[in-house]
Amino acid sequence: MPSDGPCVFTGRTAIYFGNEDYFDDQNGHLLLPNTPAPVCDKTAGALVALGRSDLFISPSTYFYNGGGCC
DSSP: OOTTOOOOOSSEEEEEOSSSSOEEOSSSOEEOBTOOEEEOHHHHHHHHHTTOTTEEEOOOOSOOOSOOOO
């Protein structure tokens, strides 16, 4: 179990649409431009908290078919 709690996937997606080659949150998550990436709720919350205008974090869809960030 990670020290900051479990990863719970509820179908959230992160998309980076900035001008750099990639976005690195310095927590082990790399996002390529315009490429949807499944993220757990914990990571989605951390990305939203960054307050960046070049990141889109979707609401939960409660659909998940594997893969993910953690």
